[in-house]
Amino acid sequence: MAAKLESDKGSMAARLRDHGITPTAQRVRVGQILFACDQHLSADDLLRQLRAEGARVSKATVYNTLNLFAAKGLLRELNFDATRSSFDSNTSPHFHFHVENTGELIDVSPGDIEFARLPALPPGTESLGVEVVIRLRRVE
Amino acid sequence: MAAKLESDKGSMAARLRDHGITPTAQRVRVGQILFACDQHLSADDLLRQLRAEGARVSKATVYNTLNLFAAKGLLRELNFDATRSSFDSNTSPHFHFHVENTGELIDVSPGDIEFARLPALPPGTESLGVEVVIRLRRVE
């Protein structure tokens, strides 16, 4: 209902503000799409979805917004595909299966991988996280 | 010395032939650069290095050759940088540190990482390998 939509819009605006992002109409709409569920979207995926919903958004704004969200920690950029970047709307720690012959990307929950040993970091560096990708091929 | 260079050229040609690759002059030269040591090179890095050595090679051939070598298992393609692919001349199992604020890529030897638990694969898939990237930031 209308009240629900208003509330969603307002809470997305608040969420953006909490991350130091001025909540414009375009950014709120992008946020509502991205954070509806955990997903991996390219700039073009997102633009197509916005246009399908009748949103008035330019390509430049889609790129600006994705980069801004990623810089502010709302998204994580993924470079599995050599030709285009995707953005993961789930920024909590987790891992991925990457099916190379189909392009699929499947989440692995964080509890499903554990390390028995990790290397010491090179001097003068700090860790930003550990990424694990299990490369797969779909068969039969 | 000349004999040494001849021998290197010959053994690179043999190595390419072993992988089902017709050893042309350009491919041998590319192989000699790539496999001189373990390294991570982009197409442009490689083209620049070839040109600096005075090699007569086109951009198209550099791309053709990198893709061919990767398809034949002589290289592994890496997509850490969103804007360009790199190719790892070390195809044996190992992992990487990726220093995000400098772009550096540092090898982690395979013995330095051990898993205590790994997830079951999705049905209908087989594993092509596990990739681990420890994302770093250089500080101070």
Add this chain to the structure above:
DNA sequence: TTCCTTGCAAAACTTTTGCATTAAA
């Protein structure tokens, strides 16, 4: 008002392609 954001088109890049020429077998 003042500063930031958007939209549009053009520019910048990386990578691929088409086709005539050249080299490998």
Add this chain to the structure above:
DNA sequence: TTTAATGCAAAAGTTTTGCAAGGAA
């Protein structure tokens, strides 16, 4: 000679940029 590889320039795809117009505070 027959087939495959190369070089060049143009094309294709993604992402960024410059600048005028519009929106937020």
